[in-house]
Amino acid sequence: MTRALPRKETRSYALLIALQQGPGTFYQVCERAGFDIEQPGVESRLRPIFATMIGGHAQQHGIMYSLTDEAREAFGIVPPAPPPYVGQVAGPAFRGEHHPTTVFITRRPKEGARA
Numbered sequence: 001m002t003r004a005l006p007r008k009e010t011r012s013y014a015l016l017i018a019l020q021q022g023p024g025t026f027y028q029v030c031e032r033a034g035f036d037i038e039q040p041g042v043e044s045r046l047r048p049i050f051a052t053m054i055g056g057h058a059q060q061h062g063i064m065y066s067l068t069d070e071a072r073e074a075f076g077i078v079p080p081a082p083p084p085y086v087g088q089v090a091g092p093a094f095r096g097e098h099h100p101t102t103v104f105i106t107r108r109p110k111e112g113a114r115a
Contacts, residue, residue, distance in 0.1 A: 003055060003056050003057065003070065003074075005057070005071075005074050005075075006054075006055055006057075011033075011035070011045070011046065011049060012049055012054050012055055012057075014033040014034070014035075015029055015030070015033050015046075015049060015050075015054050015058075016054055016057055016058070016067070016071065016075075017033065018030075018032035018033035019054075019058060019065060019066060019067045019071075020067065020075060020077065022066075023061075023064045023065060023066035024064065024065060025063050025064060025065070026046075026047075026050055026063075026065065029065055030043075030046055050065065053065075056068070056070075057070070057071035057074075058071070
């Protein structure tokens with residue numbers, strides 16, 4: 001079941017719009033949303049909104065908040081597709097056959113040391 005987005009005139013909606021710009025800490029998201037948490041009472045009103053993960057539309061990883069996949073879908077944000085070669089051992093440029101190769105290791109004498 002998809003959760004409904006908050007109404008546009010609410011603080012929660014403003015915070016979700018700020019999270020669309022990318023993940024951030026509590027302070028970064030509040031600053032992007034235009035809230036001055038230095039004003040009396042503002043931080044104490046915003047903390048409970050973050051405690052409920054902005055109505056279930058945000059997720060927290062350490063100190064960073066980001067939109068959930070469900071919220072991205074509700075806003076119509078399409079996640080970028082990863083490159084097709086992610087997770088492969090060899091990059092996409094290698095197309096040949098594997099073959100063993102002899103490796104020679106040479107060492108230089110230390111500077112000032114006698115050879």
